[in-house]
Amino acid sequence: xxxxxxxxxxxxxxxxxxxxxVSRALRDAYDVNPKTxxxxxxxxxxxxxxxxxxAIGLVQSQSHHIGVLMPAITNYYFSTVFTxxxxxxxxxxxxxxxxxxxxxxxxxxxxxxxxxLSSLDGLLVSVSSQADSYxxxxxxxxxxxxxxxxxxVADAVLTSKVMQDDYHGxxxxxxxxxxxGYRRIAHLAxxxxxTFTHKRRxxxxxxxxxxxxxxxxxxxxxxGFSQECGFEDVARLWELAEKPDAxxxxxxxxxxxxxxxxKERKVQIGKEVGVxxxxxxxxxQIISPTLTTVAEPAFEIGKISCELLLKHMTRKNVEAQEVIxxxxxxxxxxxxx
Amino acid sequence: xxxxxxxxxxxxxxxxxxxxxVSRALRDAYDVNPKTxxxxxxxxxxxxxxxxxxAIGLVQSQSHHIGVLMPAITNYYFSTVFTxxxxxxxxxxxxxxxxxxxxxxxxxxxxxxxxxLSSLDGLLVSVSSQADSYxxxxxxxxxxxxxxxxxxVADAVLTSKVMQDDYHGxxxxxxxxxxxGYRRIAHLAxxxxxTFTHKRRxxxxxxxxxxxxxxxxxxxxxxGFSQECGFEDVARLWELAEKPDAxxxxxxxxxxxxxxxxKERKVQIGKEVGVxxxxxxxxxQIISPTLTTVAEPAFEIGKISCELLLKHMTRKNVEAQEVIxxxxxxxxxxxxx
DNA sequence: GTGGTTTTCGGTAACGTTCTCGCTACTTTA
DNA sequence: TAAAGTAGCGAGAACGTTACCGAAAACCAC
Numbered sequence: 001x002x003x004x005x006x007x008x009x010x011x012x013x014x015x016x017x018x019x020x021x022v023s024r025a026l027r028d029a030y031d032v033n034p035k036t037x038x039x040x041x042x043x044x045x046x047x048x049x050x051x052x053x054x055a056i057g058l059v060q061s062q063s064h065h066i067g068v069l070m071p072a073i074t075n076y077y078f079s080t081v082f083t084x085x086x087x088x089x090x091x092x093x094x095x096x097x098x099x100x101x102x103x104x105x106x107x108x109x110x111x112x113x114x115x116x117l118s119s120l121d122g123l124l125v126s127v128s129s130q131a132d133s134y135x136x137x138x139x140x141x142x143x144x145x146x147x148x149x150x151x152x153v154a155d156a157v158l159t160s161k162v163m164q165d166d167y168h169g170x171x172x173x174x175x176x177x178x179x180x181g182y183r184r185i186a187h188l189a190x191x192x193x194x195t196f197t198h199k200r201r202x203x204x205x206x207x208x209x210x211x212x213x214x215x216x217x218x219x220x221x222x223x224g225f226s227q228e229c230g231f232e233d234v235a236r237l238w239e240l241a242e243k244p245d246a247x248x249x250x251x252x253x254x255x256x257x258x259x260x261x262x263k264e265r266k267v268q269i270g271k272e273v274g275v276x277x278x279x280x281x282x283x284x285q286i287i288s289p290t291l292t293t294v295a296e297p298a299f300e301i302g303k304i305s306c307e308l309l310l311k312h313m314t315r316k317n318v319e320a321q322e323v324i325x326x327x328x329x330x331x332x333x334x335x336x337x
Numbered sequence: 338x339x340x341x342x343x344x345x346x347x348x349x350x351x352x353x354x355x356x357x358x359v360s361r362a363l364r365d366a367y368d369v370n371p372k373t374x375x376x377x378x379x380x381x382x383x384x385x386x387x388x389x390x391x392a393i394g395l396v397q398s399q400s401h402h403i404g405v406l407m408p409a410i411t412n413y414y415f416s417t418v419f420t421x422x423x424x425x426x427x428x429x430x431x432x433x434x435x436x437x438x439x440x441x442x443x444x445x446x447x448x449x450x451x452x453x454l455s456s457l458d459g460l461l462v463s464v465s466s467q468a469d470s471y472x473x474x475x476x477x478x479x480x481x482x483x484x485x486x487x488x489x490v491a492d493a494v495l496t497s498k499v500m501q502d503d504y505h506g507x508x509x510x511x512x513x514x515x516x517x518g519y520r521r522i523a524h525l526a527x528x529x530x531x532t533f534t535h536k537r538r539x540x541x542x543x544x545x546x547x548x549x550x551x552x553x554x555x556x557x558x559x560x561g562f563s564q565e566c567g568f569e570d571v572a573r574l575w576e577l578a579e580k581p582d583a584x585x586x587x588x589x590x591x592x593x594x595x596x597x598x599x600k601e602r603k604v605q606i607g608k609e610v611g612v613x614x615x616x617x618x619x620x621x622q623i624i625s626p627t628l629t630t631v632a633e634p635a636f637e638i639g640k641i642s643c644e645l646l647l648k649h650m651t652r653k654n655v656e657a658q659e660v661i662x663x664x665x666x667x668x669x670x671x672x673x674x
Numbered sequence: 675g676t677g678g679t680t681t682t683c684g685g686t687a688a689c690g691t692t693c694t695c696g697c698t699a700c701t702t703t704a
Numbered sequence: 705t706a707a708a709g710t711a712g713c714g715a716g717a718a719c720g721t722t723a724c725c726g727a728a729a730a731c732c733a734c
Contacts, residue, residue: 005480007689008691017714018713018714018715019714020692020715021712031713052689052691053453054394054456054689054690055691058719059719063390073410073419082435083409116387116390118388143342283619283623287623346720346721355685356684357686360721360722360723361683396688396721396722396723
């Protein structure tokens with residue numbers, strides 16, 4: 001199992017100089033003659049020297065690794081956020097270690113439990129929807145490993161957070177439905193434990209009351225994020241005596257599930273019942289009628305999260321900040337009468 | 338930047354025993370009294386000891402990291418493969434380091450160039466479509482770092498590969514079109530450089546000739562994987578004097594782009610022109626008419642790739658093998674007349 | 675009891691790198 | 705021309721852990 005690679009000792013021996021000098025030459029050229037530096041660099045290329053990050057990490061107590069902990073990667077939003085993270089991390093010479101929780105609180109706990117403090121310089125997190133304890137994150141931060149939350153944030157933890165404008169996005173979405181003449185607007189909400197679930201619900205409720213419409217609690221259904229959940233939510237709503245004439249879903253997948261359920265009931269989407277989602281998943285342009293939605297700047301969120309984390313990692317005592325990026329209403333056919 | 342954590346030295350000091358004993362007790366209990374082992378374990382929990390993987394990696398010359406190098410992660414196929422990889426890696430105590438090439442050969446080269454040999458125990462790869470040189474992979478393998486290819490494999494490199502049955506999947510897809518009575522079948526093919534592009538094209542061509550149909554070269558268009566490419570390909574095909582009456586696309590996104598182009602031209606999909614894709618992207622069930630496709634076992638491919646890599650990593654001289662998983666035709670509306 | 679095993683433990687080197695400090699030799703200054 | 709400064713380099717310790725080997729202690733059989 002043991003392998004031997006070219007080390008700075010090999011370079012030193014071949015050039016008959018000390019390892020200290022080689023080490024200095026390879027990094028930055030202070031206290032080293034330009035000529036020797038050239039020689040070292042040339043020899044390093046010749047021998048195809050690659051630094052041993054374990055050794056560097058050991059002596060500097062850092063790893064050049066950033067952790068990314070999130071519920072899933074098989075959907076548009078998370079994979080796009082991740083791509084943004086990757087771009088920034090890579091440009092700054094950091095590698096990404098990915099942990100997928102499958103939206104399970106136990107899994108999240110287990111991952112954080114096993115996490116070696118020495119193997120990560122920082123952590124980007126979107127919490128699972130059933131998470132109940134955030135002690136592990138606080139422990140990480142206490143131990144000098146910065147944590148930045150994105151999208152699904154843990155309010156209680158004092159650190160930087162990056163998210164879209166959930167409240168105003170939801171408000172605008174609901175307002176748009178009202179403007180289109182819909183009056184009995186239901187909300188297919190997300191899991192109860194998440195911050196943005198509440199923000200989006202609040203935006204929905206405020207838009208209703210500000211227009212003089214009452215909030216009807218049996219038109220608000222909390223469930224998961226999947227297409228199936230949206231489908232089932234409609235089934236429940238359509239058992240009510242007074243059915244809604246519009247649906248505001250917490251995300252596009254749920255909205256799509258809802259649309260499929262409406263189609264099954266031969267309900268004309270748009271004309272009879274308006275549907276609006278959240279995310280701007282590419283699917284929203286594929287389904288017919290095309291889905292009105294609130295676009296989240298996923299790629300930007302990834303980039304900014306990572307940039308913020310790097311700031312926390314390199315500078316000391318950067319104070320925690322909340323970055324809220326604007327969400328944008330995109331009107332399509334599903335809310336056109 | 339320096340941090341201090343609990344080490345085995347701390348445990349040894351508190352228990353007044355040697356670090357060697359602590360080290361043995363924490364790993365596996367040979368040469369250590371069960372009682373002392375218990376004491377060590379208890380103290381480790383009490384002090385919240387976390388092993389330093391840099392130090393372990395340094396002395397054992399391994400990292401407990403597996404690299405995953407792929408063109409993108411923002412699509413159904415790759416993100417699902419990745420989830421499969423993650424499941425196996427995690428179950429075996431390995432972390433995943435992700436590299437995204439954005440399907441750029443230069444980017445891929447740069448990543449491999451910078452790769453520290455000590456920071457990875459193995460690598461899973463899906464090559465970029467413009468890749469021209471595979472020397473870096475061979476160098477890795479020579480240096481004792483196993484490489485396993487999945488989906489987009491590099492034929493020339495002698496190592497294990499995992500893929501779906503591209504040839505038979507394409508053959509079956511084309512045969513299905515023929516069985517449905519389509520006769521002028523075009524192929525929206527993938528980039529020319531990739532192995533599976535050729536396999537799928539071969540399957541398509543063989544199915545045609547075996548049914549006595551001729552292969553018409555202006556009905557075969559090679560382009561990228563995106564929806565836009567599919568859209569443009571149809572535009573080109575519809576300029577021809579003799580238009581096709583069916584389209585076999587190399588993947589679902591392209592098929593969907595093609596469907597959008599057909600809809601724009603008021604062509605009735607299924608009835609007038611059949612369309613079939615490849616992948617079984619969830620979008621294929623959302624679009625209407627729903628898209629007939631060839632399902633790839635993406636999750637399985639991820640799992641098996643990682644299992645195979647682990648085998649190469651742990652056992653010596655495991656011989657390279659090619660695993661080909663069956664692809665499954667799923668008939669939907671887009672090929673129903 | 676004596677000699678020989680076996681069990682259990684500790685000392686020390688090693689992994690590849692950086693870091694601190696001190697030394698030499700050359701250059702500058704008065 | 706001597707004193708002072710500076711550029712360039714090397715020796716050795718340190719980072720946290722495992723691996724190897726030898727020694728002490730406990731056990732066993734006769």
